Amino acid sequence: MRLKSLLPFGNYNSTLRPCRAFGSTSKFRKVDRQAFQQLPSSPARTRFAPSPTGYLHLGSLRTALFNYLLAKATGGQFVLRIEDTDNKRTIPDAEERLYRDLKWAGLQWDEGPDIGGSYGPYKQSERTALYQEHAQKLLQSGHAYRCFCSSEKLGELARRRASLGLPTDYDRTCHGMPREQSDERASAGDPFVIRLRVPSEPPEYIDLVYGPVGKPNRNKKAQNLGEALYEDPVLLKSDGLPTYHLANVVDDHHMQITHVLRAAEWMSSTPKHLTMYNAFGWKAPQFAHVGLLQDGSRQKFSKRKGDLDIRRFGDQGIFPEALLNYVALYGWSHHHKSDFLSLSDLIASFDMKFTKGNTIVQPHKLMYLQKKYAAKYAKEGGPQFEALVDRVFEAVQQEFEAPSWFPEYEYTNPLQGQVLKKQIATVLKYTAKNYTTSREFFDHYKYYFCDLPLPPFRNDSSPKCATIKDFEQNLANIKRSLRDVNTEDWTESTIKELLLMTAKKFEGISRLDVDKKSDEEDEKQAYQALLWYLRWGIARGGSGPSMHTTMAILGKEVCLQRLDELLDRLESLRGESK
DSSP: OHHHHHGGGTOBOSOOOBOSSTTSSGGGSSOOTTGGGSOOSSOOEEEEOOOTTSOOBHHHHHHHHHHHHHHHHTTOEEEEOBOOOOGGGOOTTHHHHHHHHHHHHTOOOSBBTTTBOTTOOOBGGGOHHHHHHHHHHHHHHTSEEEEOOOHHHHHHHHHHHHHTTOOOOBOOTTTTOOHHHHHHHHHTTOOOEEEEOOOSSOOOEEETTTEEEOOOOBOHHHHHHTOOOBOOOEEEOTTSOBOHHHHHHHHHHHTTOOEEEEEGGGGGGHHHHHHHHHHHTOOOOEEEEEOOEEOTTSOBOOGGGTTTBHHHHHHTTOOHHHHHHHHHTSSBOOOOSSSOOOHHHHHHHOOSOBOOSOEEOOHHHHHHHHHHHHHHHHHHOHHHHHHHHHHHHHHHHHHHHSOSSOTTOOOBSOOOHHHHHHHHHHHHHHHGGGOOOHHHHHHHHGGGTSBOOOOOOOTTTSOOSSOHHHHHHHHHHHHHHHHTSOGGGOOHHHHHHHHHHHHHTOOSHHHHOTTOOOHHHHHHHHHHHHHHHHHHHTSTTOOOSOHHHHHHHHOHHHHHHHHHHHHHHHHHHHHHTO
C-alpha cells in the first residue's frame, strides 16, 4: 500500500524535453525566442568547472570557450573551478594538465585556484564544510532526507530494475523515516547519505538554447509493474563529501555565477538543481545546454576514453588559434561570410544563438583553418611566424637525427643551424597556405633541406612532345645559361626569363607534334615539358612553388649539381632505350 500511494509522485524518467510550442505551459506562454538569444545587458559571470578525472578534450574545450566568450563579450568574468571531489577516479596529473592546456589554447581565467579571487577557494575539496552546512539546511527544511540503505541493497534494487527494463532509480525506502529515528541512527554511527527530495513535478525552466523545457515523461511501464521510481539524487556521500549536484549548486550561488553554458547531457540534471535553488530560496543562473560533439559514428567524445585529448593537437603542431576557431563553429552560428575567425573576432561576434542538437565533428575543417592561420602568420611575420619557424626547425632537426619512416636512413648533406632555419622561413613564406603540420611540411618539402636521390623515371607521366635526347640537349642549354648567371642575379625573374627563352628556342618539338597550330602553342608545350623534367630532377619530383621560385630558393650551386645528376640520368635512359 505504501508504494502504491507514492506512485503518482514519482513515476517519471529523467528525460525532460522542450515544449512543443512556446505556449504549451502557462508559465512560459509568452516567450520571445530571439529575446533569450541576445547577450545579457549586464556583465555575465561564467565558469568552467572540469573534474580532474580525465584530460581536457575537444568537447570540454568548447564548453570552456563558450563560457569564456560570453564573459568577455559582456565585460564579465570567466571563472575556473576544479571539481575534485571524486577521489577514486582522480588522475594525479590531470589538474596541472588542465591549467596548461587551457593556457596553451589562449583561455585565461579571471579567477581560479592558481590566481585566487573574491569568491574562493576555487577547488571543491577545499569547500567541504560549506557543502555539509548546506546539506544540513536541506535536512532541516525537509527538502532532503537521510538514506541508510546499504550499497548491497541498492545494488540488488538496481539489478532487479535493470532486469525489468527500468531505470535504476531509488525506491524511497528511507523517505518516510521519522526525524527522531533518523537522528538517532545517525547519532549511533550508522552510515548514511543525504538525498534530495525531488518533487513530483520538477521545476520547468527556459533553456537559452531550447526555450521552455516542459514536464518529464512519466514511466508508464513502471506504473504498470507497480514499481516506484524516484530521482532523489545523493547530495552528500557517507564519507561527508558532496556529489556533483550539491557542490555545483552551492558553488554557482556563492560565486555569483549568472550563466551556465554546458553540454546537453546535463539537461536532465537541471530540474534537480533548480529544486535546490528553490529550496534554498536562491535565484538560479540562466542555463544554456549545447548539443554534444560526436565522431563519425555518432558517439560522443569522452575524456575517460582519451578522445581527442587537447595535448595531442598541440603535439601535432595544431595552432591553438585554429583549434579554438574550429570548436567555436560547432553548436554556434555566426553572421560572417568566412569561418576564419580569430579569438577577438569571436568575442566581438558572440551571441547566444546556439544550434540545437548534436554535431558531427569534421576533421577536414580543422586543416582548412590550420592553413588559413599559417598563411596569416607568414604574411604578417612577427612572433607567431617566428614560433612556427622554430617549431618546424625543431621537427626537421629531429627528423635528420632519427628518421621516423626508417630509423637506419641517413639524409645526405642536411642543412644545419641558422642556414636551415633561414631556409625553412623562406619556404614557409611561399607554402604556408598549404601548411598543416611540421611533419607533413617536411615530407612535402624535404628536398629544400637536404640531398635526396633522384626518383625513378615515370615514363607513363613524362612529356611525349619530344624525345629524351631533345630534352637532354635543351636541359644542357639551360644548365650552361644558369652557370653564367651571377649569384647576386640569381632571382625568380631571371630564372623564369631564362627558362622561357629556352622554350622559345626548343628544337625537336614541332617535328614530333605537327598538328600544333602556332609557334606560341609550341613554346607553351615546350615550357611545360621542361618544367616537368626540372621538377623531377631539381625538386626530386616533389610538389611545391613554381620551378623558378624553387630554383631561386635552392640557390645556384644546388641547382647546377642536381642538373648534372638529371643529365646523367637522361643519358642513361637514352642508352637503355637503344
